Amino acid sequence: MNQNFLQRIEIDWNVIPYGSYLHKIDAIREIESLNFDTPVTFFVGENGTGKSTLIEAIAVSYGFNAEGGSLNYNFSTYDSHSDLCTALKISKGFRKPEWSYFLRAESFYNVATQTEKYRDYVPEEVYYRRYGGKALHNQSHGESFLALAQANFMENGLYILDEPEAALSPQRQLTLLMEIHQLSQQGAQFIIASHSPILLGVPGAKILSFDDNHIHPIEYTETESYQVTEMFINNREYLLKRLLSTQTED
Numbered sequence: 736m737n738q739n740f741l742q743r744i745e746i747d748w749n750v751i752p753y754g755s756y757l758h759k760i761d762a763i764r765e766i767e768s769l770n771f772d773t774p775v776t777f778f779v780g781e782n783g784t785g786k787s788t789l790i791e792a793i794a795v796s797y798g799f800n801a802e803g804g805s806l807n808y809n810f811s812t813y814d815s816h817s818d819l820c821t822a823l824k825i826s827k828g829f830r831k832p833e834w835s836y837f838l839r840a841e842s843f844y845n846v847a848t849q850t851e852k853y854r855d856y857v858p859e860e861v862y863y864r865r866y867g868g869k870a871l872h873n874q875s876h877g878e879s880f881l882a883l884a885q886a887n888f889m890e891n892g893l894y895i896l897d898e899p900e901a902a903l904s905p906q907r908q909l910t911l912l913m914e915i916h917q918l919s920q921q922g923a924q925f926i927i928a929s930h931s932p933i934l935l936g937v938p939g940a941k942i943l944s945f946d947d948n949h950i951h952p953i954e955y956t957e958t959e960s961y962q963v964t965e966m967f968i969n970n971r972e973y974l975l976k977r978l979l980s981t982q983t984e985d
Contacts, residue, residue, distance in 0.1 A: 739924045740835075740893045743770050743826040744793060750822035757819055760785040761948035769950065771926065773941040774919035778928040779958050780945030786928040787839075787897050792819035793926065794895045799837035805887065806835050832893040832924075838884060839897035877902050881910065888914055890921035900931035908933040932960040 745768045751757050758764050763785040778786040795801050800808040880902035888894055900908050908931055915925055916937050929935060935942060935958055944953045955961060967974055 737772050737828070738830055738922070739771050739774065739828050740830055740832045741771055741793070741797065741825060741924060741926065742828045743768060744796075745824045745826070746819070747822045747824070751818055755818060757788070757817060760788065762945040762950050763789050763819075765949050769943075771924070773939060774923065775915060775925045775937050775940035776927070777935055777937075777940055777942045778926075778945060779930070779935065779942055779953075779960065781959070784945035786945050788817055788819060790895060790897045790926065790928045791839075792817060792823050793825070794837040795820035796823040796825055797835075797893075797895070799835070799895070803837045803839050805837075830891075830922075832891060834887065834889055834892040835894070836887040836892070837895045838880075838887075838899060840880070840899060840901035877904055877907055881907050884911065885914060888918055888923070890918055890923055892918070892923045894923065894925050896925065896927040896929075898928055898930065900929055900934055905933060912937055930960050932958070932964045935960060 744766075746763075746766050748758075748764070761784075762780065766789075778790060780786055791801060794803075798806050802808075880899070884899065899911060903911060912934055915927075915934070919925060919937070919939075927934065935955055940955075942953050942955060942958060943950050944958070946959070
C-alpha cells in the first residue's frame, strides 16, 4: 500500500438519478473505481470532459466546502455542486494529513473573502505575515492566489486543486511547480485538474486524461496542453497565417 492519504474512490451510479446530466459525461460515467498511487495526480482533458466535476466531487466527499478552503471553512455563496459527491466513496490511507486544502480558481474570490473574515481570530501581524505582508484583496489576483496557496501548503498535507494556473503567470506557475514537487517529496499528496503545460511537468506525476470518452493514463508529451503549446511555439508564424487566413475566408 502506498502512503497517500486518499487512496481510492468508488462511484455507486445507482445513487445518481437516471436523468442526471452526470450520466452524459462520457469519461466519468464509466468510472466504477479510481486509484491514486502517486503523490501527485493530474486530471487533463478538453473543457467539458468532467475533470472539474470529479475534482469537486472528491473534495466535497472528503469533507471540503464546495467553493474551497480548509476542512474548517463553512460558507456558501452559491450552491452549484453536482450530486456526484453523494455517490462517491473514498478509501483513505493509514496516515492522517496534518493539513488539507481545496483551492479552485473559479471561486477563489469567495475563499479569499472568507479568509479575510477569519482573520479576526488571529493576531493581525500573524495574518499579514502569513499572506505576504498585506490583505489578500489588496494584492493582485495572481499574487493573492499564490500567497494563499503557499500559506496553506505544507508537508504531510492533502491538497486538491482545480485549474490553479488560471490565476498565475508562467513565472508563478514555475514557483507553484517547485512547491508541489518539494512538498510531494515531504509526504504531501496533490490531486490537480490542469491545462498548464508547466504544472503538468512535475516530475513523477501521474497524468490521467479524460479525453477519448474514458479516463486513462498518458505521458506528459502526449497531453494536448504540451502538444499544442509546442506546436504553436515552434510554428507560430505558419500557424497564425493558416488560422487567420481561414478566419478571413469565413
